[in-house]
Amino acid sequence: MDPEERGAAPKFIRAPDRNAVSSLFVDSKGVIWVGTDGAGLLAFDTDGKSASTFLHDPGDSGSIGSDRVSAIIEDSLGFLWIGFADGGIDLFEEGRFRHATREANDRKPLPPVTTLAEDVRGQIWAGFHGNGVGILDPSSMETLVSSLVDGKEVRFLMRDRRGLMWAGLSRGGLLTGDLRSSAFSRYSVSREGRAMDSIGAIVELPSGTLVTASRTAGILGFDPLTDSFSAMRIRAGEIDPGDLRDVLAAEDGTLWIGTSGLGLLRRAPDGSVSRFMHDEGRPESLASSSILSLLEAGWGRLWVGTDGGGLDLFDPSKGAALHWGKEGDQPALISASIITCLIRDSKNRVWAGSADAGLFVLDPGGTHFRPVGRDERRAEGIGDLRIESIFEDSRGTLWVGTGGGGLVALDPGTGAVVRRGSAMGLVANAVYGITEDNAGILWILSSAGLFSLDPGRNDVFLFGREDGLNGGGLDAGAILFSRGGELWVGSGEGLTRFDPARIARYAPAPDVVLSGIEPMGEGSSMLRSADGTGIILDHDNMGLSFSIAAVDFAAPGRNRYAMRLEGRQSAWTQMGNVNMGYIAPLAPGRYMLRVRAANGNGIWNDYGASLSIIVRSPWWGTWWFRTLVLGTAAVGLAAAIAARVGSLRRRNALLVKFARHIEEAREEERTIAARDVHDEIGQHLMVLNFNAYWLASHAETTPAERLPVVKEMQKAILDAMASVKAVATRLRPQALDTLDFPDALRWYVRSFGRMSGITTKLDIGEGWKELPREAAKAFFRLLQEMLSNVARHSGAKHVFVRFAADGDDFMLETRDDGKGIEPGKVDAQDSFGIMGMREGCVSLGGSLAISGAPGQGCAVVARLPRKGGIADPEQGG
Structure with a gap:
């Protein structure tokens, strides 16, 4: 098409073959390059009349790498780069094609290419179909395949005016930044071409040589001159790399290697190897042939932590071990059978972590290990009986990584425990390895990734494969800060090396958007405010659902979310990696839904987003109805109080009348009793008194004269007794x-x-x-x-x-x-x-x-x- 002419004009006399045109590019000389899906690469001059065709020739190493061209670019030096739909990248130089490869020790072919771009350093970036991004160094023609966007197709790549690279993904939005940090180096294949998977240990020999144990490639040594790892022969054919568990570099250069079921290996500096195993016939042999942890004990001896046999103090010169676990009827010197980690602190204390009984310490001169922080149910306890890692930092604080309780800071002197969990950003439950760099920053291997923690400021930053680390799990706990100031991190897919001083531990907090707000329940209604900051629900609502979007696409799978419904909750509810939430039916009232999010590095946007929620009251809950009810209730209450007061007054009057009645009855009883005593008993007593006086005054009378008087007295006494009985009968019959x-x-x-x-x-x-x-x-x-x-x-x-x-x-x-x-x-x-x-x-x-x-x-x-x-x-x- 000629933009200066009206309409379309044919410019190409010779059209490409019927194969689909997959890419077009015009270089700085005006040559038009046409990439096809199966017909190779075509070059047209400016008049479109003459053309050159480049096809793949299996017998010519200088021919184009494939006939399926998917991307074409020209770099800042004028060289042409071609990407292929079936994998590979070529440089067109002086009529010949040079083919790019992966990094030196990686023999796998390059994935299918979807797009190409050049960065500010002249490196060629390639977007791969389903396999992330590759960065090609033109000087070596080697390509580093980054795991930044593994599993996602990169549709286009471009560099902005600031020099930042942008990647557009088929799923997952946009990524931006320097995707190949020069601080990260990854190692996934040994020089022998074996995959360095499942790194279980990393140690540094006194000579500075780095040694690692891979459960697929065996024991490997690092060669800084070739920047690669090579196999170290350890009885080839007898030791399965999958059995390697721990490696200890002794001060004399000896390598001690713990295995699963194959005992303890010693590799002397001269390369000779000897092995020590459990022998049922020798009680002084190792308690188990499964070795999990090792520590130098001095005088040429080793502390050996076993799987099932407890802890041994082993003397290699004698081939004999002192068993600190339970031995026959003797009490155990350490109450654990699975010893996962061992360290010696600056006070010469030996700390032992176990998988079945928690943390133990042996004081200098002590005769047995004592447990520390065993009450996992209380706040002052460590929180878990499975100990995965122990580390003493430069401040003397002991850091303990547990299998389910996260990270714990322990003061060895006082025994005080501080749990460092999700409240400060360490969201991992399992901590597998801990080390410290020269700046006092802790680096923590966990189930959630690699954390960096500044203990003084409590700053936490999370790294993952999207940040440049190798993929795979970190559960082997292999981490080392070398004497050269570099951090080595082992994972399920190899090793990563970087200088922590050159790593940015800051990222902007992501913007947070509250979206997808919908009422729950069929037929439920919801009104939205004009500005979108609030909603109104009916009183019979069934709740609502919502979504949280964190505008950060660097590691969306690691983004974290939290919510709080003010008016019902006072604390934040952690939602983990789930960005959808549900709220149960709400009672009439006013609420404020607040949400926040953290990006893949654990940086939270604490302000977040909010939504005002108003739940309307039913008619019987409105203010006028409540006022009417309250007024009616007040009138009724006043009437009830008045009635109650009148009733109390009447009852008081009755009580007074009843008391008067009781008193009158008592007075009547007293009156009758007094009358009966006076009228009846008194008369009889008076007769007795007169007769007694007569007898006393007529002492000279004869008995015959006194007899009638005595009989009259007897009669008076009988009458008096009858009167007393009658009175008593009336009082109590x-x-x-x-x-x-x-x-x-x-x-x-x-x-x-x-x-x-x-x-x-x-x-x-x-x-x-x-x-x-x-x-x-x-x-x-x-x-x-x-x-x-x-x-x-x-x-x-x-x-x-x-x-x-x-x-x-x-x-x-x-x-x-x-x-x-x-x-x-x-x-x-x-x-x-x-x-x-x-x-x-x-x-x-x-x-x-x-x-x-x-x-x-x-x-x-x-x-x-x-x-x-x-x-x-x-x-x-």
Whole structure:
């Protein structure tokens, strides 16, 4: 197309073959380069008439690497670079093609190329299909394949005006930054071409040589001249690399190698190797052939931590071990059988971590290891019995990595424990290795990645494969800060080396967006505010769902999220790597949903984002309805209080009246008793006094003359005794103590008739013999009150008394022909006599009935149950 002409004009007389055109590029000389998917590379001059075709020739190493061209660029020096859809990158130079490879020791082919770009250093960046990014050094034609975006297709690469590289991904958005930090070097293949997977240990010999144990490549030594690792022969063919567990570099240059089931190996500086194993026939041999940890003990001896056999103090010169675990009937000198790590601190204390019993320490001159921080349930405990790593920093603090309780800081002198967990950014539960650099920064291998921790400032920064580390897990705990000031980190996919002083431990906090806010439940509704900062829900809402977006794409899989619903929660809820949340149904009120996020390096945006939530009240929860209800309740309460006050006043009046009634009854009893004592007993005593005076003044009389006087005195004494008995009977009737029930009733009714002048009639039916004593006493008291009321109030001339056993009840009835009783008087609160009779009946399970009308007499009927209602205390019932 000619932009200066209207419409389209054909410029190419010779079109490419039918194969699809995959890329186009015009170089600085005006040559048009056309890449095809199967027809090779074509070059057209400016007039489009002459063309050159470049095809792959298997017999010509200088031909183009493939006929499937996917990307073409020209670098700043004018050289052409071509990427291929089936893998590989070529440099076109002077009519020939040079083929790029991976790094020196990596023989795998390059992945399919999707895009190419040049950075400010002249390096060629390649985007790979599903395999991340590659960085090619033109001087060596070697390509470092970065794991930054593994598993994602890079669609395009470009460099901005600041020199930063941008990568557009098919999934995962944009990445920007210097993706190949010059501070990171990765090693994944040995010089022999073996993959350096599962690095289990890294040590440095006194000579400065670095030695590592790979469970796929064996024992490897680092050659700084070739910047590569080479195999160190350790009885080739006899030791499976998968059995390597720990390596110790002794001060004399000896390598001690612990294995799983194959014992302890010693590799002398001259390369000779010897092995020590558990021997059932030799009690002094190692307690187990599975060695997990090693530590020099001085005098040529070693502390050997075993898997299942506890801890041994081993003397290689004698081939004998002192077993510190349980030995026969002897008590164990360390109460653990799986010793995972050993260190010696600056105070010459030996610390041992176990997988089954926690942390132990042996003080200088001590005879046994004592446990430290064993109470994992309390805050002052370490928090876990599985110890993965121990390290003493330059400040004398002991750092303990656990298998499930995270990182713990321990003061060896006081035993004080401080847990360094998620509250300060260390979100990992398992800590496998710890070391310290020259700046006092701790580097921590964990289940979440590699953390750097500044203990003084509590700054935490998280590194992962996206930051330049090799991939794979870090659970082997292989980490070393070398004497040269470099940090070596072993992982499941090799080793990474970097200078911690050159690593940036800062990243901007990500922007946080609250999105995907939807009500839960079918048919639920939600209103949004105009500015999008708030929502309104109905009172019968089913809750809502939401999403949190952290605008940071460097390591989206490591981003972390947290939420807090103010109005219901006071603390933050950690959501881990899950960016979707749900809120349960909300009661009417006002809430504020706050969310925050951290990027893959653990840097939190504490401000985050927020959403105002208003839940509307139902009509019965509105302010006007509540005001109406409160007003009605206030009026009702006032009325209730007034009624209560009136009731209390009436009750007080009744209590006063009842007290007066009781006092009048007592006064009446006192008056009757005084009258009886004065009128009856007093007269008899006066007669006795006169007769006694006569006897005293007529001492000369004959016995015959004194005899009538003495007889009169005897009669007076008998009359006085009868009067005393009558008075006592009125105060507490004794008739039931000496008479049976019918005789007691007859005696009292006759006495009442004689004293009151009212004609009485008594009818006693069958069944009285079944009457319990307690019921008999109750009926007698009731009869006294009934007849007393007849005498006081009825004005009757006749009264009829009847007792009978009527069905399931005993019955006592009185009927008179007096003036009767007013209907309201029966239940009046000031009818204290009736109240007393009714309460007496009810207390024994019975009842009291009163009937009558004015001018027609009155009937009172008391009933007590015959069975089950009355217990006879004298019979223990």
